[in-house]
Amino acid sequence: MYRIAQKTGVSNKRAALYRLIGIIGALVVSSIFILIAKKNPLQVYTSMINGAFGSYHRIRSIIIKAIPLAITSFGISVAFKLRFWNIGGEGQIMMGAFGAAWVALSFPDLSKPLLLLIMALTGFVFGGLYALIPAFFKGKFNTNETLFTLMMNYIAIKWVTYLQYNAWKDPSGMGFPKIADFSQNAWLPQVFGIHIGWIVTLVLAVVMHIFIKHSKKGYEISVVGESVNTARYAGMNYKKIMLQALFLSGGLCGLAGMIQASGVGRTLSVTTSAGAGFTAIIIAWLSRLSMPVMVVVAFLFGAMVQGGVYIETAYQIPQAVTSIIQGMILFFVLGTEFFIRYKIVPIKKEQEQGGKE
């Protein structure tokens, strides 16, 4: 029999080598699918890179895609630090976007800075409260947070679906199921042609990094995450810490929702979250919960998606094939990360027997 054990002392050189092999492996396997689509894999890969970085517009597109991924990653990694497996980023984004949209649609004539500020606060609070529900039940009844948060996603998405198709359907949309666009006052301003979500992302990366690494609360979160008993022994109120951390976690996801609704969609819709809540889990894990690294990884993710969009149009590759390529790259990257961090060791016979007694 085998078991999985943590690895220590993998040199950086060795890790880089593993990653390189992983990426080459991904490219080789994806080539099969590209060949099935009757294209030249080498050409497709080069244009994927060209499509991602080849012009200012493309880099801009990457950043727009990376912003929600990074902020959501910050959010869920606060919960992950606590070993609270918050799979509910998607729903928290939706609820945040819902809160922001509510404000934007109710007070379209407020001055821009005030309106955006209230939208951001409402988005944060709505996302935070939505994450508090599973945290409360975990504290009270020790429910399984993974399933709980996962299910909460679907409730949030269906709620927004209801708003879009019924309650908030734009009456001037000629029957088309769409929520009315926000007024211009509710649009995030742009700097260098990109909505200011990118500045928020960079600031949050620094603030959250300091918060987790160097503040008392951040330290408490880490301690509870390492061992609830240690935290108890040290006199920490771990339930209170969990609730606070989850409010922050959901709040950041909610803020990402507000930024998406205000800066990109300019309204609320079923696809406002666009899977960011799930992708962020992968980003948080790949970054080993380090906020600055998340920014980089989110950017690379954006690049992969943007490169995919480019080859779809430039080479007329079916969307399904680009999805396969992206899935392959991810699979191999995650696979190599696993082997950098863990090893599979055979369990010796005696130990096995020992275990049975």
Place this chain on the structure above:
Amino acid sequence: MFRKVCAIALVFIMIFMMLTTGCTQKESEDQIKVGFVYVGPAEDKGWSYAHDQGRLYLEEKLDVTTIYQESVKEEDAAVEASIRNMIDQGCSIIFTTSFGFMSATKKMALEFPDVKFLHCSGYEMADNMSNYFGRMYQPRYLSGIVAGMKTESNKVGYVAAYDIPEVIRGINAFTLGVLSVNPEAEVFVRWTNTWYDPAKEKDAALSLLDEGCDVIAQHQDTPGPQIAAQERGKWAIGYHIDSRESAPEAFLTAPVWDFGPYYVEQVQNVMNGTWKAESYWGGMETGLVGLAEMKDNVPAEAKAKVDEVTQQIIDGKFDVFTGPIYDQDGNLKVKEGERMTDQEMLEFLWFVKGVVGKIG
């Protein structure tokens, strides 16, 4: 080991670079590039497929390159991103082919005055943005004649996407066609709230079949409803393209599109410098819309009737929405001898008598 892998990687990168430089040289700069934004997969065997056939026809007839992006969501952010990508890749003419792409297309048209935009099935315009569509209600009326004569249960099903004027107009035209030959029949409507979802479309059709409908018509992008009819041994009327291969036994006929000639004409106009933004609504006389060849399972008298009415439509002697037309509650909406105007048809938000279903 590490060095070896690095060396191999370097070789790969060099090959990549050589290939890219090779690529860029091949593409000529002055060739016009035309972009197409689709709402479904290009191979959906329906709406997007019909446009893609038009795109291929365009490539065949004119010296242009085309690119397309499929499965773009009907949301401004997604549509804008797609259009920007196409402009970034050098497109100077962009066709956006779904109703939900309208507002984003308009926004992009204002931002990029040098790019020509053609939006299908909407009503917005700009100096560099046309809208175009076909009088699909004409062949829909004809397909209604076929359904009205084919049905035995006098219950005809209609799987429909969204309750917007375009779809409502089609249902109304179809129903008038049914009633013109079979005043006893009723048309049952099921909304799916999606253009493209093979499983959902099929399920909607099955629920209509369960209620006793024996002919299924559709305003959807896949042959899902036709396949449902085939499974139950009933009949179906397709849409967008001649899809008889998808449901060989059930298929009767289908109102179909032929975008190719229009695309060639428009792009040719741009090349000649004579292009002007317009609002184009082509009828059966232009060939943009038509009825697919009726199969042998269509009754002979229906065929004769369809041929007769087709000729009248093409000659301009007959108009589908000519009064008297009553709404579902029996109110007279169009008086005897009057014709609905284009504007009224574009704002259709009520069902004619004979439709069983609800708007909103």
